[in-house]
Amino acid sequence: MPDRVDILGVPMDCVTMSSAVEAVDTLVQGDSPRAIIAVNPEKIMKARHDANLLHAIQGAGLLIPDGIGAVIAARLLWHKRLQRVPGSELMPAICDLAQRKGYTVYLYGAAPEVNRVAEARLRSLYPNLRIVGAQDGYVPESRMDEVIEAINNSGAQILFVALGSPRQELWMGKYLHRLQVKVCQGVGGTFDVLAGKVRRAPKLFCVLNLEWLYRLLSQPARLIRQTALPLFAMRVVREKLTVLRSS
DSSP: OOOOOTTTTTTOOOHHHHHHHHHHHHHSSSOOOOEEEEEOOOHHHHHHHHHHHHHHTTTTEEEOOOOOHHHHHHHHOOOOOOOOOOHHHHHHHHHHHHHHHHHHEEEEEHHHHHHHHHHHHHHHHTTOOOOEEEEEEEOGGGGHHHHHHHHHHOOOOOOESSSSTHHHHHHHHHHGGGGOEEEEEOOOTHHHTTSSSSSOOOOOOOOOTHHHHHHHHHOGGGHHHHHHHHHHHHHHHHHHHHHHHHH
């Protein structure tokens, strides 16, 4: 498995897209369910004050460097030359792996119509992908036992959870031990993108690692969440200066 570094008290794996897919393949062969969680500055800052979220992250089988801020922090603090591995791109890569290897997949989360359209889109993109079940995320806590039972009875090996962050991470932290899947990835709003409800950032923004800016421009309501970015940057710089002074 890949090297793991500490970013302000929150772990993250040093992987590329190809090595992340290889790690997923290894996890599917494992004996127990493991979570895949995307790490970014917002999540790091929230985990520093949310013990349940931090516990879920610490127990994950793979922590991908989803945010460019987290990547820069790993380079600055640990001299790691890693690349971004966006969760929205890892999911399709996992679907391709599952199609090639015959792994079974279950889709959980998002609104009912989004879940349905996302499933149809995946079946179109990956004709040989074995999707063995789907359930929207509009399920009350009182019915969660039914959801767990349905996932387990489906025989799914890979579960995609689209509940948004940090809800999906907390859900995995709470229920993963009851699942019989081998890999459980939190995919945020990827079902919405697949269903065409949300447009992903244009290619230029992706190439320049400015997806966060595109999301902010297209969704101004995210401004409050984005205040975590300058705070994250300041703490990383402070951490770096502390290391330099002590060396």
